Amino acid sequence: MYRCAIYDEPLLNELECCIPQEKKKPVAELPTTLQRTTPLHIPNLEEIQVVRHFLRLSQMNYGIDTGMYPLGSCTMKYNPKICEDISRWESFAAVHPNQDESTVQGSLQIMYELEQMLCEITGMNTFTLQPAAGAQGEFTGLLLTRAYHHFNGQNHRTDVILPDTAHGTNPASATMAGYTVTEIPSTQEGTVDLSVLEKTLSEKTACFMLTNPNTLGIFESDICEIQKLVHNAGSLLYYDGANMNAIMGKARPGDMGFDIVHINLHKTFSTPHGGGGPGAGPVGVTKKLERFLPVPRVIHSKNNYALDYNYMDSIGKIKGFYGNFSVLLKAYIYILMMGQDGLTEASEIAVLNANYMKKKLVDSKKYDLPYKEHRTHEFVLSCERLHQEKGIRALDVAKRLLDYGLHPPTIYFPMIVKEALMIEPTESESKTSLDNYIDALLKIADEDVQTVLNAPTNTKVRRLDEALAVKNPTFTWKMKQNTFTTEEKQTCCESAGRHH
Amino acid sequence: MKFIPNTTIKQTMLNEIGFHTIDELFTDIPKKIRAKPLNLPKGLTQQQTEQKLRILAKKNQSYYDLPNFLGGGTKPHYVPAAVNSIISRSEFYTAYTPYQPEASQGFLQAMFEYQSIIAELTGMDIANASLYDGVTALGEAALMCTRINKRKTFLIPENISWEKKSVLKNYTLGAGLIIKEIPYDKKTGKLNIDILKKTIDEDTTGVYLENPNFFGIFEDDVQTIHALIQQKGSLFVVGIDPFSLGIIKNPGEYGADIILGEGRSLGTNLEFGGPGLGLFACKTEYLRQLPGRIIGLTKDTEGKQAFCMTLQTREQHIRRARATSNICTNEGLIALAALVHLSWLGSNGLEELSRINFQRGQSLAKEITSIKGFKTVFSGNFFNEFVIRYKGDTNTLHKKALQKGVQIGLSITKWFPALNQCLLFGVTELHTDEQIQHLLTVLREVA
Ligand SMILES: Cc1ncc(COP(=O)(O)O)c(C=O)c1O
Numbered sequence: 038m039y040r041c042a043i044y045d046e047p048l049l050n051e052l053e054c055c056i057p058q059e060k061k062k063p064v065a066e067l068p069t070t071l072q073r074t075t076p077l078h079i080p081n082l083e084e085i086q087v088v089r090h091f092l093r094l095s096q097m098n099y100g101i102d103t104g105m106y107p108l109g110s111c112t113m114k115y116n117p118k119i120c121e122d123i124s125r126w127e128s129f130a131a132v133h134p135n136q137d138e139s140t141v142q143g144s145l146q147i148m149y150e151l152e153q154m155l156c157e158i159t160g161m162n163t164f165t166l167q168p169a170a171g172a173q174g175e176f177t178g179l180l181l182t183r184a185y186h187h188f189n190g191q192n193h194r195t196d197v198i199l200p201d202t203a204h205g206t207n208p209a210s211a212t213m214a215g216y217t218v219t220e221i222p223s224t225q226e227g228t229v230d231l232s233v234l235e236k237t238l239s240e241k242t243a244c245f246m247l248t249n250p251n252t253l254g255i256f257e258s259d260i261c262e263i264q265k266l267v268h269n270a271g272s273l274l275y276y277d278g279a280n281m282n283a284i285m286g287k288a289r290p291g292d293m294g295f296d297i298v299h300i301n302l303h304k305t306f307s308t309p310h311g312g313g314g315p316g317a318g319p320v321g322v323t324k325k326l327e328r329f330l331p332v333p334r335v336i337h338s339k340n341n342y343a344l345d346y347n348y349m350d351s352i353g354k355i356k357g358f359y360g361n362f363s364v365l366l367k368a369y370i371y372i373l374m375m376g377q378d379g380l381t382e383a384s385e386i387a388v389l390n391a392n393y394m395k396k397k398l399v400d401s402k403k404y405d406l407p408y409k410e411h412r413t414h415e416f417v418l419s420c421e422r423l424h425q426e427k428g429i430r431a432l433d434v435a436k437r438l439l440d441y442g443l444h445p446p447t448i449y450f451p452m453i454v455k456e457a458l459m460i461e462p463t464e465s466e467s468k469t470s471l472d473n474y475i476d477a478l479l480k481i482a483d484e485d486v487q488t489v490l491n492a493p494t495n496t497k498v499r500r501l502d503e504a505l506a507v508k509n510p511t512f513t514w515k516m517k518q519n520t521f522t523t524e525e526k527q528t529c530c531e532s533a534g535r536h537h
Numbered sequence: 538m539k540f541i542p543n544t545t546i547k548q549t550m551l552n553e554i555g556f557h558t559i560d561e562l563f564t565d566i567p568k569k570i571r572a573k574p575l576n577l578p579k580g581l582t583q584q585q586t587e588q589k590l591r592i593l594a595k596k597n598q599s600y601y602d603l604p605n606f607l608g609g610g611t612k613p614h615y616v617p618a619a620v621n622s623i624i625s626r627s628e629f630y631t632a633y634t635p636y637q638p639e640a641s642q643g644f645l646q647a648m649f650e651y652q653s654i655i656a657e658l659t660g661m662d663i664a665n666a667s668l669y670d671g672v673t674a675l676g677e678a679a680l681m682c683t684r685i686n687k688r689k690t691f692l693i694p695e696n697i698s699w700e701k702k703s704v705l706k707n708y709t710l711g712a713g714l715i716i717k718e719i720p721y722d723k724k725t726g727k728l729n730i731d732i733l734k735k736t737i738d739e740d741t742t743g744v745y746l747e748n749p750n751f752f753g754i755f756e757d758d759v760q761t762i763h764a765l766i767q768q769k770g771s772l773f774v775v776g777i778d779p780f781s782l783g784i785i786k787n788p789g790e791y792g793a794d795i796i797l798g799e800g801r802s803l804g805t806n807l808e809f810g811g812p813g814l815g816l817f818a819c820k821t822e823y824l825r826q827l828p829g830r831i832i833g834l835t836k837d838t839e840g841k842q843a844f845c846m847t848l849q850t851r852e853q854h855i856r857r858a859r860a861t862s863n864i865c866t867n868e869g870l871i872a873l874a875a876l877v878h879l880s881w882l883g884s885n886g887l888e889e890l891s892r893i894n895f896q897r898g899q900s901l902a903k904e905i906t907s908i909k910g911f912k913t914v915f916s917g918n919f920f921n922e923f924v925i926r927y928k929g930d931t932n933t934l935h936k937k938a939l940q941k942g943v944q945i946g947l948s949i950t951k952w953f954p955a956l957n958q959c960l961l962f963g964v965t966e967l968h969t970d971e972q973i974q975h976l977l978t979v980l981r982e983v984a
Pocket of ligand 1: 110172173204206864
């Protein structure tokens with residue numbers, strides 16, 4: 038069983054500084070008002086100290102290469118090593134975004150071809166690769182929505198509708214783009230309620246945002262009807278593509294009638310999450326929205342690739358340069374290796390793996406599956422029964438999984454499931470590893486309550502006092518020193534009996 | 538190899554859960570929208586893929602084939618080998634955002650250290666755990682200002698990159714901010730303080746200053762600018778180049794409220810412009826309005842030091858439509874690279890690097906302007922970028938230099954028509970003496 042290394046690794050500034058800080062005279066040629074006069078406090082360390090410090094930190098961190106990581110909605114699949122290798126080649130990594138276009142034809146060709154591949158996979162007309170992540174893809178999509186309605190004299194469309202299963206970035210992006218958000222409740226089946234949707238749609242609706250399959254892992258089978266309702270109301274239909282791993286080669290958002298699509302290359306297309314980023318959130322649109330896409334766009338004519346800025350109605354830019362190129366490159370390599378056959382198979386096995394786990398866990402009667410039975414690449418269990426009977430919550434199950442050396446699923450999302458465990462195994466896991474995970478979940482349900490409530494005990498730290506982090510806000514090593522001294526001072530005062 | 542272990546036993550697994558075919562798993566997809574087989578080629582082997590990529594790689598010229606002297610904020614810098622060694626640890630790079638802190642103490646501690654070092658570098662109290670890039674950081678800063686003081690006009694220098702202007706417009710559209718540009722002084726290239734004085738008023742939510750600015754010039758009247766901003770009760774937002782902070786005052790010392798910058802070149806290669814690293818720091822009093830993730834120090838149930846994501850009630854997954862930002866995935870690994878690079882440098886190394894960059898800038902400008910036909914445009918002091926006016930056609934110059942294997946400065950005329958025939962040059966510690974001599978020879982020959 039995996040167990041992480043445990044070091045009492047000091048903070049970087051607490052390591053022994055072998056190298057004295059040099060005292061240097063200010064740079065005389067600089068304007069005096071700007072000369073640095075106070076010393077900078079970054080520890081001066083030997084390379085071996087730096088390397089050991091970070092190596093130890095890495096050993097206290099769990100990645101997919103460590104073990105199964107079935108975070109629902111995050112698609113933690115294996116990240117092929119060859120993608121990392123190639124992305125470090127100088128010809129790709131040491132290239133300046135403002136170099137003459139004739140000297141970056143390789144990179145431009147990769148971007149162009151990746152756009153074409155994404156168009157084919159999603160059924161959209163045109164893609165932009167600029168957005169840095171899924172949330173920025175959403176934001177871009179909503180800016181496109183604004184531009185589209187403005188272009189058509191429909192500035193009164195001020196509202197965005199989304200189901201209560203939507204990811205938090207959806208409403209947050211809509212607000213940032215200046216929209217008012219309405220969340221609509223899902224049906225007993227966990228899907229979009231057509232009658233509520235119909236009532237909510239109006240001449241003020243700019244866009245309806247949907248994830249399909251949705252965050253419960255349920256395919257919205259009424260998508261054709263939804264599409265009709267939304268378009269009849271003059272609204273656009275937005276596809277949050279975080280769950281694309283369920284349907285590659287099986288269904289395409291473009292064929293479902295979506296107008297705007299974002300996909301997370303760092304989910305479906307296997308680029309690593311980097312402990313929180315970087316990602317990439319390309320956005321695809323139908324023909325009618327193409328003119329509004331961000332600039333520059335990669336164009337291709339006769340063996341030559343170029344960046345084209347000449348689009349009068351473009352929304353302009355949403356981040357620096359052309360997108361997270363090294364991430365785009367890794368996704369491109371992945372798609373080349375998988376091909377038409379591999380991508381389809383990935384979705385098939387991702388769905389099979391999820392259904393396999395779901396069946397075994399639900400049949401055990403220890404966990405429940407609220408809403409509709411049929412699931413795609415992920416499923417959301419409820420620990421409500423354990424909670425009622427034994428006082429064990431989803432959080433406790435998650436923490437106990439850590440003791441089994443496994444990374445827990447996403448918990449407490451989507452919000453409409455009580456005590457939610459959102460499990461997405463992906464196609465990367467073998468049957469043995471699925472069985473092992475199932476076993477752990479079943480064992481935990483039968484374990485002595487105290488053992489579960491006490492978990493984790495097999496990790497670098499035990500459960501954290503997250504309230505203390507809020508109460509005693511400490512975000513830097515300087516603040517740590519201050520907190521420490523005030524605490525110390527306080528103790529002194531208290532012992533002297535002088536309370537204020 | 539498709540990275541799908543269960544391919545060969547799928548039938549057994551299907552049978553075990555009561556299905557006969559894979560298709561039965563997809564019956565929820567209505568027939569009329571079921572996809573035809575994707576029109577993509579069949580998959581390649583790793584070896585074939587690598588061969589294909591080698592051909593594509595040949596169509597690029599890296600910095601080492603084609604040294605470039607482009608200014609405009611993005612420049613090549615040296616990345617020590619230790620950085621790649623650390624960020625290649627797959628416990629780091631294959632991890633997700635640390636939602637389960639007990640299993641992610643390594644990354645969390647590193648991000649805490651990153652925040653500490655960025656706060657130290659900028660002279661601010663706190664820093665977040667990164668934004669997408671320096672460009673979007675400006676958009677987030679403007680939104681943060683208006684959340685803090687509810688005012689609606691944001692002032693920016695006329696001479697910032699066009700990308701920043703465009704992104705800022707898009708980020709502030711929803712909040713209804715008015716963006717006003719303050720021109721630069723035509724002689725010095727610095728912010729025109731008289732016009733700032735006339736423009737700033739009680740509706741000014743924040744003022745953005747870049748230091749060094751887009752022309753590479755140091756804004757040294759920072760006290761005057763700060764006083765003006767303070768008088769009107771607006772917020773002072775400063776854009777920095779981390780490589781300059783070894784020798785110049787950190788903006789905290791001259792009154793900045795929010796500091797942002799592009800941090801990619803700390804530990805990450807040029808990468809054709811992305812990913813970036815949005816550096817973002819501020820005073821503690823604005824904490825509740827901070828966008829993005831922040832890592833805090835706490836204790837576990839046994840009183841042991843531990844780290845976790847904190848103040849999450851600001852964020853989209855809890856606050857949803859009322860979050861301080863929509864950002865979720867950020868630039869974690871790039872932030873880690875910056876941290877490793879800065880720890881490798883230490884104060885001594887960073888100061889030295891700042892000096893070298895400064896001196897390189899001064900001497901290259903001197904050398905270029907000693908060639909007939911090249912003149913500096915502004916009188917202000919500059920760091921490692923500077924604007925040069927060429928007597929002839931810059932496009933022809935660029936084409937000819939390219940043929941001789943060097944990429945000259947960035948043409949900025951299309952964004953600043955008054956700066957016709959002007960090029961923005963940039964130089965760093967990475968440029969070798971040979972590369973610099975080569976540039977000078979080419980300029981001499983061509984001009
Ligand atoms: C359903 C869904 N939508 C949107 C996002 C946001 O994507 P990102 O984190 O890349 O910004 C996520 C992932 O976190 C998600 O699961």
